[in-house]
Amino acid sequence: MVSNSNINNVKTKTIGEIFSKDPKIICRNVDVFYGEKQAIKDVSIDIASREIISFIGPSGCGKSTFLRCLNRMNDTIDTCKVKGSISLDKEDIYDEKIDVVTLRAKIGMVFQKPNPFPKSIYENVAYGPKIHGLSSSKEELDFIVENSLKDSGLWEEVKDRLQSPGTGLSGGQQQRLCIARAIAVSPEIILMDEPCSALDPIATAKIEELINQLGKNYSIVIVTHSMQQAARISQRTAYFHLGELIEVGETKKIFTMPKDKQTEAYISGRIG
Amino acid sequence: MNEYTLLILLLLISLLWFYFGNKTALSLKNKQLKLNSLPHYYGIYVALYSIIPSLFSYLLILVFDGILFSNLIMEFVPKEILNSPDFNKIIVLAQIDNAVRGIYFGEQPDWVTIASNQMIEWNNQSLIVNFFCSISLALGIGYLGFKNIHQEFRSRNSVEKIIISLLGLSSIIAILTTIGIVFSVIFESLRFFAIIPASEFLFGLTWNPQFEGAERAGSGQEGLASYGSVPLFVGTFLISLIALCVSVPIGLFSAVYLSEYANKKERSIFKPLLEILAGIPTVVYGFFAALTVAPLMRNGGSLIGLDVASESALAAGFVMGIMIIPFISSLSDDVINAVPQSLRDAGYGLGSTKNEVITNVIIPAALPGIIASIILAVSRAIGETMIVVMAAGLAANLSFNPLDAVTTVTAQIVTILVGDQEFESAKTLSAFALALTLIVITLILNFYALHVVKKYREQYE
Ligand SMILES: Nc1ncnc2c1ncn2[C@@H]1O[C@H](COP(=O)(O)OP(=O)(O)O)[C@@H](O)[C@H]1O
Ligand SMILES: [Mg+2]
Numbered sequence: 001m002v003s004n005s006n007i008n009n010v011k012t013k014t015i016g017e018i019f020s021k022d023p024k025i026i027c028r029n030v031d032v033f034y035g036e037k038q039a040i041k042d043v044s045i046d047i048a049s050r051e052i053i054s055f056i057g058p059s060g061c062g063k064s065t066f067l068r069c070l071n072r073m074n075d076t077i078d079t080c081k082v083k084g085s086i087s088l089d090k091e092d093i094y095d096e097k098i099d100v101v102t103l104r105a106k107i108g109m110v111f112q113k114p115n116p117f118p119k120s121i122y123e124n125v126a127y128g129p130k131i132h133g134l135s136s137s138k139e140e141l142d143f144i145v146e147n148s149l150k151d152s153g154l155w156e157e158v159k160d161r162l163q164s165p166g167t168g169l170s171g172g173q174q175q176r177l178c179i180a181r182a183i184a185v186s187p188e189i190i191l192m193d194e195p196c197s198a199l200d201p202i203a204t205a206k207i208e209e210l211i212n213q214l215g216k217n218y219s220i221v222i223v224t225h226s227m228q229q230a231a232r233i234s235q236r237t238a239y240f241h242l243g244e245l246i247e248v249g250e251t252k253k254i255f256t257m258p259k260d261k262q263t264e265a266y267i268s269g270r271i272g
Numbered sequence: 273m274n275e276y277t278l279l280i281l282l283l284l285i286s287l288l289w290f291y292f293g294n295k296t297a298l299s300l301k302n303k304q305l306k307l308n309s310l311p312h313y314y315g316i317y318v319a320l321y322s323i324i325p326s327l328f329s330y331l332l333i334l335v336f337d338g339i340l341f342s343n344l345i346m347e348f349v350p351k352e353i354l355n356s357p358d359f360n361k362i363i364v365l366a367q368i369d370n371a372v373r374g375i376y377f378g379e380q381p382d383w384v385t386i387a388s389n390q391m392i393e394w395n396n397q398s399l400i401v402n403f404f405c406s407i408s409l410a411l412g413i414g415y416l417g418f419k420n421i422h423q424e425f426r427s428r429n430s431v432e433k434i435i436i437s438l439l440g441l442s443s444i445i446a447i448l449t450t451i452g453i454v455f456s457v458i459f460e461s462l463r464f465f466a467i468i469p470a471s472e473f474l475f476g477l478t479w480n481p482q483f484e485g486a487e488r489a490g491s492g493q494e495g496l497a498s499y500g501s502v503p504l505f506v507g508t509f510l511i512s513l514i515a516l517c518v519s520v521p522i523g524l525f526s527a528v529y530l531s532e533y534a535n536k537k538e539r540s541i542f543k544p545l546l547e548i549l550a551g552i553p554t555v556v557y558g559f560f561a562a563l564t565v566a567p568l569m570r571n572g573g574s575l576i577g578l579d580v581a582s583e584s585a586l587a588a589g590f591v592m593g594i595m596i597i598p599f600i601s602s603l604s605d606d607v608i609n610a611v612p613q614s615l616r617d618a619g620y621g622l623g624s625t626k627n628e629v630i631t632n633v634i635i636p637a638a639l640p641g642i643i644a645s646i647i648l649a650v651s652r653a654i655g656e657t658m659i660v661v662m663a664a665g666l667a668a669n670l671s672f673n674p675l676d677a678v679t680t681v682t683a684q685i686v687t688i689l690v691g692d693q694e695f696e697s698a699k700t701l702s703a704f705a706l707a708l709t710l711i712v713i714t715l716i717l718n719f720y721a722l723h724v725v726k727k728y729r730e731q732y733e
Contacts, residue, residue: 104623
């Protein structure tokens with residue numbers, strides 16, 4: 001347990017409001033290293049329940065790296081070391097007692113490139129519930145699959161071909177399938193790493209609408225390189241630069257009156 | 273001068289053309305003209321233009337004259353030899369050929385001397401004809417190519433075309449060779465089936481060609497040879513099955529370990545070590561099986577009250593299994609590595625353990641490749657001979673018991689064809705029938721496997 005007294009008592013260079021009233025995830029002084037190279041420098045931020053927060057910043061600034069710390073996906077990279085503290089519901093997720101497997105079931109992830117398993121649509125969505133034993137019967141599993149596909153807005157398009165391969169869908173459909181797969185495990189938080197960067201504008205619009213819907217029930221952290229997208233869907237925005245968290249705040253404020261010079265430069269298109 | 277000097281001469285001429293082509297192109301370039309291609313392409317173009325037709329005519333004349341002369345020379349062979357029952361054209365030709373080279377065995381009959389002198393004369397004439405034809409082609413056609421060189425000539429594209437046709441030609445040669453082998457096996461097999469009915473060969477349960485034409489010891493009457501191939505195929509199947517039981521789990525598990533669990537350093541040590549297994553000559557496996565594994569199994573078996581033959585299918589299959597491990601592990605390791613990282617990420621992102629990712633995501637995605645590696649291993653196992661000869665024995669027992677001595681198709685082919693043999697006997701010809709059946713079986717296996725792989729592909733991609 002991270003004690004309540006010192007979490008809002010942290011030294012940080014970040015401009016803006018890093019704290020939330022109802023924090024789900026609390027990150028304090030997080031450093032990330034790839035071998036000798038430091039990719040994240042002293043980042044502290046809260047992520048609230050049922051908020052959509054977007055991470056923006058020039059590419060290579062560490063957005064993905066930081067995002068992958070939140071569900072410990074960085075564990076799969078040998079050279080990657082994480083320092084500082086990250087807690088979910090006040091429990092340190094890097095604690096030895098924490099089971100990564102259950103942690104990742106609570107924090108789902110959607111990747112940059114749609115990556116459905118080379119299995120049927122049904123099997124893709126059923127995968128998570130199966131490995132976590134979330135259903136006790138075939139009917140229950142069917143129910144979960146159907147609901148997840150409905151929540152991701154894919155049901156009407158695929159209900160007649162649940163047994164055909166997931167890889168046969170269009171890019172946008174595949175990405176929504178991946179979202180359905182993630183929510184089938186009933187996570188509390190969904191991390192999305194540039195989920196629309198491989199999609200055309202129409203598919204992107206559908207995903208954005210979906211994210212807005214999902215924001216009512218989940219906390220969503222989305223990395224995006226499109227500032228319009230950040231402006232359209234997120235309540236808060238965090239601007240990263242060279243591994244540092246420069247500025248955080250309400251999306252409106254960040255885009256209309258950024259306090260930091262670098263943030264302003266990026267938003268007005270002078271850093272890309 | 274002989275045919276080799278002529279060949280070298282042709283090569284020299286084409287080199288010369290390369291030099292001239294290159295030089296002309298360079299001089300065009302020096303005149304500030306913009307060439308279509310790099311200068312050396314002009315050189316290569318002229319050189320290829322000169323060498324290909326001349327080489328073709330050189331080989332054509334060589335082969336054609338060889339065939340022609342060997343037929344004409346029969347005029348010089350005396351009638352009584354030609355008509356005698358054991359006349360053999362190949363032997364007669366070899367006799368003359370030896371005389372031509374100045375090799376004599378004992379007394380030389382007169383007609384051989386005359387014939388060989390005639391042959392030498394013909395050969396010389398042929399060489400002269402060949403010389404003029406090939407050299408004039410090399411120079412003449414080379415010159416035509418050379419004259420083609422001008423500023424806009426696209427030598428690069430032309431060279432490309434010539435190279436493409438050469439590549440096509442090579443693949444045609446490979447295909448023709450395969451077809452040739454298959455047909456020769458088919459024809460010899462047909463001769464076998466003219467003596468022994470196919471039904472007996474395919475369904476007969478005893479394989480015993482040793483008595484062919486021989487007197488059965490003591491009995492004074494001709495023994496009966498039998499050509500039922502079932503025991504051999506059962507033996508092949510049994511040994512291959514044992515080999516697969518050993519190699520598939522070990523190969524697959526080590527592939528998974530190598531690609532998913534081992535770190536870089538372990539991988540760089542283990543992978544080459546495993547691949548060394550593939551480089552060990554099979555004869556070494558053979559005596560390892562015969563001298564180490566088989567006695568071990570026999571002794572081990574007698575300890576627990578099992579009667580293991582000193583040459584057993586188990587010993588041979590076990591060692592063969594070890595031999596084919598690298599085929600499975602190395603290839604499977606490659607296909608597992610080729611499974612995109614994004615799929616692993618998807619698995620881990622959903623909260624799978626490493627083991628779940630491997631069994632539910634990676635192996636299914638890599639399955640077509642894994643099956644392909646197993647098929648490769650099976651065809652190695654079926655074709656393997658040395659280990660069987662040394663460790664499983666040559667007794668054609670019809671048995672499904674892995675502790676018995678059995679033999680395989682390839683091992684029988686070897687025993688039939690080593691040592692003295694008559695080419696016309698059913699015993700010798702049976703080797704071809706066996707080979708044909710083996711080819712057909714492996715073909716069916718391959719087609720079936722391809723079919724399975726394709727089906728999985730459709731389902732999984
Ligand atoms: N697996 C890795 N090994 C070493 N360095 C990495 C690895 N992944 C990312 N990096 C480095 O970390 C920095 C941040 O990368 P990343 O988080 O992918 O940036 P972003 O997502 O903001 O474009 C980059 O400089 C990148 O080169
Ligand atoms: Mg990124």
